[in-house]
Amino acid sequence: MRSNVLLFSFFLIVIGACSTPRKTIYFSQGGPGDTVAMTVLSAEAAESTIRPDDILAINVTSISSVTLEKDPVAIFKEGGTTAPVTAVQAGMSQSAVISGYLVDGEGSIDFPVIGKLRVAGLTITQAKEALVKRLSAIVRNPIVEMRITNYKVSVLGEVARPGIVLAPNHKLSVLEALASVGDIPITGRKDNIKIIRNEGGVQHIGVLNLNDRSVFKSPYYYLKQNDIVYVTPTSVRRQETNEFTRVYLPTITTLLSAVLAVYGIVQISR
Secondary structure, three states, X not given: OHHHHHHHHHHHHHHHHHOOXXXXXXXXXXXXXXXXXXXXXXXXXXXXEOOOOOEEEEEEEEXXXXXXXXXXXXXXXXXXXXXXXEEEEOOEEEEEEEEEEEOOOOOEEEEOOOEEEEOOOOEHHXXXXXXXXXXXXXXXXXXXXXEEOOOEEEEEEOOOOOEEEEOOOXXXXXHHHHHHOOOOXXXXXXXXXXXXXXXXXXXXXXXXXXXXXXXXXXXXOEEOOOOEEEEEEOHHHXXXXXXXXXXXXXXXXXXHHHHHHHHHHHHXXX
16 A cells, blocks of 8 residues: 555646646737737837937938939038947847937937937937928938837846847837747746836836736837846756756756665565
8 A cells, every 4th residue: 555655646746747838938918819909908109218328329321302312412421430240130239339429418419510409308200300400401301211220139047149139120029039049948947027117217017917918908018128038947947057956956856756666566466
């Protein structure tokens, strides 16, 4: 009777170790769902707001009165600043030099001819309109193209390749950011993704559950400039960093398995 109990306990341990939790599967909660309904309910990516230390790529053109085509305005082709950056693109770490106009600590850029222009706190659309208004006095029918060249988020924690992810189009979801760093391994928790966001000097922490389809409705699903994405490790990963569970527990488990196996053989042979 005692041998049967021991063997049954060992069997339960083996079965428990081999089970695959639903927590390792994306969007496993919430039922089959409806594609159209989920699209309507998905969160919208807010337009980027310019902040100090942003680098703006600005291109100024003017409609020619002769050809009716956009011609670059020569006096605005030079200027700005450059800055090196190392980021993850398409799963690979890449170094590049980005150029543009640096937003200073006071929230302004120093633009040729017109001088200082305050842009911090404005969206890209609002900043373009403000620049067009100032340029209209010296350029006929000015057209302004503008984007944040150092728009980035940081991905840390239990991912394949932690690093900085650039978003040139100013729109990046948490899934796209995770894909850029090689996804979450089985040792990372998909149900506890922390998004650290600085808004108005205040740190906010949002938690996303990527197992649940309702994650698409979260205001943290689309990331903002300078967001930090942190993937927490599973208990298995934490145990790997513990010396007892990493060094001694496997040996103890092996010896215990051997003892139970020998004991079972002896009992059967009687």
